[in-house]
Amino acid sequence: MLHSVTLRKLAAIVTLLLLLPVLGWYVTDDMLFERLKLSTLENLEWRAGEQERQAELSDMRTTLDALEESTGLLRDEAVTLRDELAFIEPRYEALRRTAKLVDNEVLLAASVNALGTQRSVLRGEVAVLRGDRDAIASGLATLAEAFGIHGDRMFLGQLACSPSMLPLLWCDDITAGIYLPVENEVQQGDVIFFTWWSQTGGERETCQFADPRTSSSFIDHRVVRVFSIDGERYYETRGDNNPSADSCFVPHRAVAAKITHIAHGIYPERNR
Numbered sequence: 001m002l003h004s005v006t007l008r009k010l011a012a013i014v015t016l017l018l019l020l021p022v023l024g025w026y027v028t029d030d031m032l033f034e035r036l037k038l039s040t041l042e043n044l045e046w047r048a049g050e051q052e053r054q055a056e057l058s059d060m061r062t063t064l065d066a067l068e069e070s071t072g073l074l075r076d077e078a079v080t081l082r083d084e085l086a087f088i089e090p091r092y093e094a095l096r097r098t099a100k101l102v103d104n105e106v107l108l109a110a111s112v113n114a115l116g117t118q119r120s121v122l123r124g125e126v127a128v129l130r131g132d133r134d135a136i137a138s139g140l141a142t143l144a145e146a147f148g149i150h151g152d153r154m155f156l157g158q159l160a161c162s163p164s165m166l167p168l169l170w171c172d173d174i175t176a177g178i179y180l181p182v183e184n185e186v187q188q189g190d191v192i193f194f195t196w197w198s199q200t201g202g203e204r205e206t207c208q209f210a211d212p213r214t215s216s217s218f219i220d221h222r223v224v225r226v227f228s229i230d231g232e233r234y235y236e237t238r239g240d241n242n243p244s245a246d247s248c249f250v251p252h253r254a255v256a257a258k259i260t261h262i263a264h265g266i267y268p269e270r271n272r
Contacts, residue, residue: 164239207248
């Protein structure tokens with residue numbers, strides 16, 4: 001009985017020993033399979049990641065190429081804009097100068113309009129003054145007639161603008177008197193109008209005088225002495241404001257008028 005049990009045990013042991021290589025190969029092959037499977041999965045995962053990286057790199061290269069192309073286009077546009085700016089700048093400067101000229105023209109036009117308005121006002125004032133002057137001249141003529149100066153014998157004249165007769169006569173005065181007076185109407189102390197002279201020699205009585213009826217230039221001085229030379233009546237004259245008498249004796253034939261009346265301040269523009 002014991003022997004039978006022992007034999008069965010030995011048989012089991014032998015069988016186990018016989019099966020151990022088979023079982024070991026099986027276990028080893030299964031583990032290898034697991035390792036191969038794991039390696040394959042890892043390889044597949046790596047390949048999948050690598051493909052994703054390659055795809056990302058491809059996208060990045062595409063984006064970089066697009067950026068480089070855009071950069072080139074922008075560079076070309078910048079060059080074009082620079083050229084256009086170089087072309088536009090002189091025109092802009094010219095337009096700016098034109099605008100400034102236009103502004104100046106506007107200011108000038110405004111000034112001209114203001115001056116036009118002032119001119120109109122001044123013209124009105126001048127018209128009033130001229131009316132006053134004409135009224136005074138008319139009154140002066142009436143006054144001269146009242147003193148017996150009539151018609152062709154009446155003289156109305158403006159003075160030569162000179163300080164020689166100050167303070168009696170000023171540039172803005174107007175005078176009335178006797179035109180072409182006879183000899184006895186001119187006496188010492190009278191103020192007379194006489195023509196300019198030209199002195200050809202050293203003697204005061206040798207001066208040449210223009211005809212008072214045709215001359216347009218006169219001197220108004222006072223008679224300081226009356227005398228005759230070879231039967232011709234002469235006057236020594238001097239401006240009230242002059243230190244000495246005139247350099248020529250005035251013949252009566254050179255006298256244009258004897259002043260009898262003076263109106264002051266009739267021509268104020270002549271004092272400027």
